[in-house]
Amino acid sequence: MKNILRWSLWLWISGVIVAALLWAPLAQGFSGLYGDAPQSSRIVFFHVPLAVASFFAFMTAAVWSILYLIKRHPKQDFHAHAAIEVGLVFCVLATVTGAVWSKVQWGKYWNWDPRQLSIAIALLFYGAYLSARGAIEDPEVRARISAAYSALGIVVAPFLFFIMPRMASFSLHPKPGGAEMDRAIGTVVVAAIAGFTALFYWMQSLRARMLALEASDLEPEDELAAP
Amino acid sequence: MLSWLAETLAVLAKEWRCELRTRYALSTVGLFALSTLFMVSLSLGPMGSSSELRPVLPVFLWVILLFAASAGLPRAFVHEEESGTADPLRLSATPSAVFCGKALYNLSLLLLLEAFITPFFIGMLALPIASPVNFAIALLAGGIGLAVGSTLIAAMVAQAQVRGPLFAVLAFPILLPLLKIVVDASLGAVLGSPVDMALALAFLYDSMVTVASLMLFPVVWNP
Numbered sequence: 001m002k003n004i005l006r007w008s009l010w011l012w013i014s015g016v017i018v019a020a021l022l023w024a025p026l027a028q029g030f031s032g033l034y035g036d037a038p039q040s041s042r043i044v045f046f047h048v049p050l051a052v053a054s055f056f057a058f059m060t061a062a063v064w065s066i067l068y069l070i071k072r073h074p075k076q077d078f079h080a081h082a083a084i085e086v087g088l089v090f091c092v093l094a095t096v097t098g099a100v101w102s103k104v105q106w107g108k109y110w111n112w113d114p115r116q117l118s119i120a121i122a123l124l125f126y127g128a129y130l131s132a133r134g135a136i137e138d139p140e141v142r143a144r145i146s147a148a149y150s151a152l153g154i155v156v157a158p159f160l161f162f163i164m165p166r167m168a169s170f171s172l173h174p175k176p177g178g179a180e181m182d183r184a185i186g187t188v189v190v191a192a193i194a195g196f197t198a199l200f201y202w203m204q205s206l207r208a209r210m211l212a213l214e215a216s217d218l219e220p221e222d223e224l225a226a227p
Numbered sequence: 228m229l230s231w232l233a234e235t236l237a238v239l240a241k242e243w244r245c246e247l248r249t250r251y252a253l254s255t256v257g258l259f260a261l262s263t264l265f266m267v268s269l270s271l272g273p274m275g276s277s278s279e280l281r282p283v284l285p286v287f288l289w290v291i292l293l294f295a296a297s298a299g300l301p302r303a304f305v306h307e308e309e310s311g312t313a314d315p316l317r318l319s320a321t322p323s324a325v326f327c328g329k330a331l332y333n334l335s336l337l338l339l340l341e342a343f344i345t346p347f348f349i350g351m352l353a354l355p356i357a358s359p360v361n362f363a364i365a366l367l368a369g370g371i372g373l374a375v376g377s378t379l380i381a382a383m384v385a386q387a388q389v390r391g392p393l394f395a396v397l398a399f400p401i402l403l404p405l406l407k408i409v410v411d412a413s414l415g416a417v418l419g420s421p422v423d424m425a426l427a428l429a430f431l432y433d434s435m436v437t438v439a440s441l442m443l444f445p446v447v448w449n450p
Contacts, residue, residue: 121400127396137388155439156400156432
């Protein structure tokens with residue numbers, strides 16, 4: 001069963017990549033600052049899903065953290081930690097693809113667009129979470145404090161993701177719910193969001209299992225040797 | 228309820244009594260803010276009072292306040308852990324009373340700092356403010372958020388072994404949205420444009436962080 005799921009995820013993502021690069025039409029009005037980069041709009045099929053997946057990562061970490069604060073099971077802490085670690089990778093990739101796209105379309109890598117502000121703070125937050133974990137030695141205290149920090153992050157998140165992007169008078173990004181796109185482009189974007197989100201959850205569950213193994217007294221070799 | 232209020236006020240009174248014995252926070256935070264202000268004013272030179280630079284100046288005030296706060300406020304909890312007084316405090320007051328007492332102490336410290344540094348700032352940089360009332364409200368809203376957020380982060384940092392730079396690392400992602408909002412509000416107050424929206428958002432942030440801190444503090448504080 002797990003194998004089937006893994007293979008269908010692989011097939012799905014491959015299909016999305018092929019569709020994004022070959023099948024989907026080019027978006028209107030995104031041919032670059034000097035009109036010399038007509039293919040550049042295809043980055044939308046990677047940039048938007050990565051950003052959405054890193055948003056899910058943020059939420060997932062908060063949910064596991066709050067569960068940990070209620071139930072205090074170490075497994076929940078591993079899941080929250082894994083979500084932040086994998087989410088950081090997605091977040092960095094979303095930032096980099098966004099900056100590259102911004103350079104091609106508007107001539108600057110960074111201009112403190114409200115979404116860029118949100119993602120910069122999200123990056124700082126992920127980093128702070130991981131350095132807090134690094135600074136606390138006792139596993140129980142580490143889990144408790146980092147869970148509380150992640151729960152505090154979710155209180156501030158609405159300001160970053162919803163309020164401030166709407167408040168801004170000017171943004172390069174579409175307003176939430178305000179994007180108009182071609183049907184085929186929309187389909188591929190939605191398919192890519194589904195694929196990348198599933199990829200995130202798969203990577204996150206793998207990483208959580210690794211963390212649980214590292215924390216247990218069992219050496220990985222021992223577990224492999226066991227029947 | 229009445230005993231909770233008494234506990235809160237007792238924690239607040241204890242903080243101020245300890246502070247007045249050493250005057251550690253007052254002198255550190257005040258001098259830190261003053262020397263940063265001197266540096267800003269000195270390096271801007273005559274540029275500081277030119278009208279083109281006026282919309283940028285409130286940013287410096289908030290940067291000064293943020294860094295001064297991160298120099299002085301973590302002490303509220305770190306000192307308790309270091310001197311071994313945290314456990315008696317855990318026994319003698321409920322967590323929410325400890326949190327509110329410490330947060331009120333931090334808030335009073337920050338408001339004192341603002342009352343001390345803002346006149347210097349306005350005077351040295353010759354900054355005319357179109358709407359002083361809005362500017363004062365922005366300072367109050369920012370002060371509340373800074374104090375409450377810093378109190379919770381300080382309680383977290385006190386549990387860690389490496390404390391020095393950890394406070395700033397943990398506090399900035401949480402406080403940056405507030406900083407962005409109050410900087411917008413103080414810019415509006417300087418230029419005389421409407422700031423109702425930014426002020427409302429700042430108070431919304433303050434109340435959300437206060438409620439979240441009251442819920443999270445017991446798990447941070449009790450081992």
